[in-house]
Amino acid sequence: MTADQISSVARRPAGAARKTGRVRAADRPRTSMTARRHRAFYLFTSPWIIGFLLLTVVPMAYALWLSFTTYDGISPNWRYVGLGNYSELLTDSRTWDSLGRTGLFAATSVPLSIIAGLGLAVLVNRPIKARGLFRTLLYLPAVVPPVGVGLAFKALFDQNSGAANGVLTLFGFDALGWLADPYARYVLLMSVLWAAGNIMIISLAGLQDVPRELHEAARIDGASAWRTFRSVTVPLLSPVLLFQTVTGVIASVQTIMPLLLTPDGTTAGVTALPQSNYLYMMHVFGQYFALGRYGYASALLWVLFVLILIVTGLIFRFTSGVVFYNVDPEAKK
């Protein structure tokens, strides 16, 4: 090939090169690299994508289909009811009561557990003796499976044989029915706080990312410890706190802890829960597994999913002005 021929091939558009089946030597590795990158991307993400499709999208679509039926899993004559389950849901007082109770539970348990976790993180971030031991001990409860927590709490708070009432009666007080109304809600809150070690660990990582020189500067400027914490530490921790708030709200509306605290562990026992602990997921569980109303329960779940999306969106919307992302502004460009 002469030099002219080479330059004429080089001037041809890429499409023309593809048509002729000839590609510039310089183009070949670049295209191949891009394709390889795409392949690698899909290869590495495919386990997640497949898992997401099979274990999330398909079940959600199936649940959506179920929510338009009276299907109970086994009876032969189920039928489509259109939006019937959704309209029934609007008039079901137990749905609204449990939803309200769940909102109240989230509004109480999320701030309490974040405050507790952050407080513990601040304590174990200080230069104290046996700091590692304290961190381990405080985190340990968080690794206990929820079923174990449920069993332990049931034993601790049993009215007739629990240690909690043992202490009360030792001091001359009457025993309380901890696992019944009106005390059951406090036991539920305690079970949530029991796992505050999770929040402690994440907050601790956030605290250790706060530049020391900012604290020193604040001290030199005469700021008190509280002022430093409020004006330096908390703003720098705000992304971590936002993350904990969002995940905490989602986890709290989906909690099944009340079920694990009920002494009657049967499926039908869910409706015997103390009213204060009859949260939305308990209602869903009861409709699914005790009453066999797969269609109606699926409608309840879809409504919960939409509500979670809305609440999460609102949290992001209202916190956008107060969350401080400590990133290099130039990096965005």
Next chain:
Amino acid sequence: MRPEDGAPVSRRRFLSLSAAGAATGAAALSGCALQVSTGVSGRGETVTVMAKPDDISPDLIRQAQKDIGVKIVTVRYDLTKLIGMMTNGNPPDLVRGVGAVDAPYFAARDVMENLDPYFARSSVLELDDLDPVNDLWRYDGRTQGKGPRYGMAKDFSQDSMFWYNTALFDQAGVDHPPELEPVTFEEWLETAKRLTRRKNGQTTVFGGSYNGVLTPNVLASLTAAAGGSLFNDDFSRIDFTTPEARKALAWYIEYGRTRVGPSIVQPDPNAWDGPTYQAGRMAMSGNGYWLGGLINADKKLAPVSRLAPAPVFQGGPRISPCQAGTGFWIPRTSRHKDAAWRVFEWFFGEAPAKGRASGGWGIPTLKSLRPLMPAQEDYQRRELTVQNAELKHFSVIAFTPYATADSLYALFNEIAPAAMNGRMSVDTLAGRLNATMNEQLKRGKEQVG
């Protein structure tokens, strides 16, 4: 080349048609043979059994392999999982069930195998030898207790009978109940109140527990004891406002309100009576003969424990039903029915059945195994006397096919605590139970068709 119409069939074609016909015939015949094949061993096959851990131990699984050459794979019993497995066309081959409530529910939905042909040919499980309790597993499309057999109970008890601890009676200065004559439910409750001991807001001794196997069965049994029926004739409706059902409901609510024993408003942390009774913290336990398996294994507890007949209502009939009749059934779509039947025969009629009978955990469901019931000790002989006398009053209380017992129990749990806590009258409760339970039954009836 395609033969022309009317042309004689060639020898090759005749042979191929004959071969096809023979193969089809053989397949059809072997299909018939496969449907009912007692005598076919199932040896070398694997049978999936959906059960609770207590139903079939690892030792029994090993023994099955040795005795009948069938490998048993267990799946933990879970209704949702069962539905999933059946929907996927891969059901377990044997499924645990509570005959009293599961048999009509599943049979009405046509998911159970009719076992009559198997029983007819079995030399292990002979129809004459079956105890009447196995009728709980019969359903004719309308009524429980009649029609084809869909399963069998592994053992049974007359669950309204009760055990009592004589030491706790003596400590409280309360007379023991008569040995063979029933007390009334009202007397039972009064006695429970006298036996209950409380201190600093804690119950140190429960006077008596009366929860039966499942609350809906308890309520159906109580209503029958008051001389009525909880369900209407076609089992499509429930009525707590009839005088008999109301009497039964009022008694059960009073039992919960007085807190003499575990209930939905005062649950037992052990979830059942056994450990509490064994610890000497329960004076009477409304469990039938089967609890003797636990009691008689405790050498301190056995001599102070007595079994008493099922209570009656003043003026009501004397009945003593079985509220459970737990056993196994074979799904209609099981792929290993023969092998499953072989395990069924072995489990209900051979070594495991003999082991259960001699262990005292319930009455054997084959009459021929009765002589194996434990009677070595004085207390065992005394219990056996009471139990044998009670058998005369055995009755089957049919349950609705239109709802699971769990669903009715869940609906009861929703409303009844208010009545047990004194915030709702029994009449209001009866009305509300009728409304919610009949709605559930209506949904079930629509779906069964």
